[in-house]
Amino acid sequence: MADIARKNTLSRTTSSYQVDDSGYYGEFGGAFIPEMLHPNVEELRNTYLDMMEEPNFKKEFNALLKDYVGRPTPLYFAKRLSEHYNAKIYLKREDLCHTGAHKINNTIGQILVAKRLGKKRIIAETGAGQHGVATATVCALMGIECVVYMGEVDIARQAPNVSRMKMLGAEVRPATSGSRTLKDATNEAIRDWINNPENTHYIIGSVVGPHPYPDMVARFQSVISEECIWQLEAAENRSYPDIVMACVGGGSNAAGMYYHYLDHPEVRLIAVEAAGLGVDSGESAATSVLGTKGIIHGSRTLLMQTPDGQIVEPYSISAGLDYPGIGPLHAHLISTKRAEAISITDDDALTAAFFLSRIEGIIPALETAHAFAALKYMDYRSTDVILINLSGRGDKDLDTYIKYLDRYAK
Amino acid sequence: MQLNRLQQLFAKKQHHILNIYFTAGFPSLNDTESIILSLARAGVDLIEVGIPYSDPLADGPTIQQSGQKAIENGMTLSVLFEQLKIIRPQVEVPLVLMGYFNQVMQYGEKAFIEKCAEIGIDGLILPDLPLLEYETYYKNLVEEAGICINFLITPQTSEKRIRKVDELTNGFIYMVSNSSITGAKSEISEKQLTYFNYINEMNLTNPRLIGFGISNHETFKTACKYAQGAIIGSAFIKMLEHSDDLGEDINQFVKMIRGQNQN
Ligand SMILES: Cc1ncc(COP(=O)(O)O)c(C=O)c1O
Numbered sequence: 131m132a133d134i135a136r137k138n139t140l141s142r143t144t145s146s147y148q149v150d151d152s153g154y155y156g157e158f159g160g161a162f163i164p165e166m167l168h169p170n171v172e173e174l175r176n177t178y179l180d181m182m183e184e185p186n187f188k189k190e191f192n193a194l195l196k197d198y199v200g201r202p203t204p205l206y207f208a209k210r211l212s213e214h215y216n217a218k219i220y221l222k223r224e225d226l227c228h229t230g231a232h233k234i235n236n237t238i239g240q241i242l243v244a245k246r247l248g249k250k251r252i253i254a255e256t257g258a259g260q261h262g263v264a265t266a267t268v269c270a271l272m273g274i275e276c277v278v279y280m281g282e283v284d285i286a287r288q289a290p291n292v293s294r295m296k297m298l299g300a301e302v303r304p305a306t307s308g309s310r311t312l313k314d315a316t317n318e319a320i321r322d323w324i325n326n327p328e329n330t331h332y333i334i335g336s337v338v339g340p341h342p343y344p345d346m347v348a349r350f351q352s353v354i355s356e357e358c359i360w361q362l363e364a365a366e367n368r369s370y371p372d373i374v375m376a377c378v379g380g381g382s383n384a385a386g387m388y389y390h391y392l393d394h395p396e397v398r399l400i401a402v403e404a405a406g407l408g409v410d411s412g413e414s415a416a417t418s419v420l421g422t423k424g425i426i427h428g429s430r431t432l433l434m435q436t437p438d439g440q441i442v443e444p445y446s447i448s449a450g451l452d453y454p455g456i457g458p459l460h461a462h463l464i465s466t467k468r469a470e471a472i473s474i475t476d477d478d479a480l481t482a483a484f485f486l487s488r489i490e491g492i493i494p495a496l497e498t499a500h501a502f503a504a505l506k507y508m509d510y511r512s513t514d515v516i517l518i519n520l521s522g523r524g525d526k527d528l529d530t531y532i533k534y535l536d537r538y539a540k
Numbered sequence: 541m542q543l544n545r546l547q548q549l550f551a552k553k554q555h556h557i558l559n560i561y562f563t564a565g566f567p568s569l570n571d572t573e574s575i576i577l578s579l580a581r582a583g584v585d586l587i588e589v590g591i592p593y594s595d596p597l598a599d600g601p602t603i604q605q606s607g608q609k610a611i612e613n614g615m616t617l618s619v620l621f622e623q624l625k626i627i628r629p630q631v632e633v634p635l636v637l638m639g640y641f642n643q644v645m646q647y648g649e650k651a652f653i654e655k656c657a658e659i660g661i662d663g664l665i666l667p668d669l670p671l672l673e674y675e676t677y678y679k680n681l682v683e684e685a686g687i688c689i690n691f692l693i694t695p696q697t698s699e700k701r702i703r704k705v706d707e708l709t710n711g712f713i714y715m716v717s718n719s720s721i722t723g724a725k726s727e728i729s730e731k732q733l734t735y736f737n738y739i740n741e742m743n744l745t746n747p748r749l750i751g752f753g754i755s756n757h758e759t760f761k762t763a764c765k766y767a768q769g770a771i772i773g774s775a776f777i778k779m780l781e782h783s784d785d786l787g788e789d790i791n792q793f794v795k796m797i798r799g800q801n802q803n
Contacts, residue, residue: 152672160670160673161670162641162642162668162669162670162673163597163668163670164597164598164667164668164692165667165691165692165693165694165697165716166598166692166694166696166716166719166720166721168696168697168701169696169697169698307604307608308594308595313595317595317597320597321597321598321600321721324597324598324719324720324721325719325720325721326719327694327696327719328696328719422646423645424642424645424646425640425641425642425645425668426595426642427597428597428668435642435646437646438616438617438618438643438646439593439617439642439643439644439645439646439647440593440594440611440643441594441595441642
């Protein structure tokens, strides 16, 4: 544990849940990166806010979100699910985004950043392949070279997305070190960036990595809750729900879903993480329970590690949640009790995926299924309005679902 | 304050300084002692002891794999400190610890610095510790403990930042030879020479050692023309990997780098 007191300064920003000037959320965040990455990260840090505020940037970003991604995505009242759980449940349909998940909100934003920085080559890491596909897509859209790093294990379990990336013209490079999953793909992408410091932009796929990435990605994803506010107004005549829920791998769909509710303490924030075979099984990715303070991918946050500081290889059936850390914003939200974390096993997630398919006619991504599985473990009132981020669709997981069809489809 | 071994070295020697890096716990858990003693006997000027890490972002495959093996062999920071405590009184060569900051955090930053001072570690290389964090939280502790911190610069580091690095460093500046992760290469390009010259003309107060991609006598010699010396890591680890007589092979390796081979 750190034994040096860290001051918790907040200036300029008005909210205590926004990143501060030095790149921290409370005691989490910062940029613990080798010198080789410093110029690129510093360039981003110095330019991202001005770039994003610039009218032409906003115009281009919003136009692409509308015409290319298909935003706004519906906020759908799930009637049968609501009856089953005895609450008012609305689903934010990010699964209806082009490419099938929320990930593209961020890649559209970052490809515009890359273009303005004059970068000619894009790299990305991917777990479930959704971020890889979303990155390959925007690179095709802009005619920019794209290399995606993906763990060997994930290449096998998310085969359809590997083919999609290739069809979109991206090169998929297997990460063969460590657990050969998302953490290792991220390591390889960072090493690629070190080797190609001048022409390359790294599009990180979640609210992780060194500052300013967590804040930049959260801002691009914040369109999710921005839409929820007026959509809920129209549907329920209130802007603020009682509860919002999302699954958390690195935490980008959750960050987007929470963003405009962060400073409204009456809105409960639920972060659902992957317990794998069970929190105590040794095969888990439940970072809020198993994690301690440390550094992963350039950020001071909660992560699963040995007492000696070696990063532990996580496990989840869901490639997108199979990550030993969480973004620093979420580490801050959870440790200050602003957000409640719930851990969901593979078994519960599969049950929830099959249940949602049958009760609402929506096949969710395995990641997303974790968020739905959490409903049965929560306390709420029957009058509560609950928003769940339906972060992605299940096409990419069909091989896994088929394998379990006999066991779970009742 | 009294100069430590590293500072004494730079006070008396300004040319052809050879720094060899190895990953502690590789090839076997208890090779640390014979590697350090053999390197000292072969006449290297300083030794950089790598703390093996599961996720070394700045390192290429050779150092990654040696670290993985070392962790499997049971190497931890506490084990390493125990080994170094026994080795330190046996050699006079300066010892520098290299590791990623997460490991220091888990040990406890203050406890780590105190332990280094107690054992007689002369310097630290912590590639992912930000300059500002160091200056704000750790500089006083490190300097009071009589330990040298050695920061990195790369061809992309701005002049302003190089000046800052020079101000905070109190051992040597680790000049990363080109934009890359670690790994042995066989030659040095024109572009790199321009960068070496440019840094030379900055008249920095700290000595400089060039690292990353230095692998043989040729590249060592070139690096020494532009800086006080050089650092060799991956090429040394590759040699260790295939060695069945550490003492003899290490001796031969150092001779090869220095250009003192018989043939
Ligand atoms: C559909 C879907 N949801 C969630 C995630 C997890 O990422 P994050 O926590 O950044 O939203 C992924 C990642 O691949 C995903 O594909």
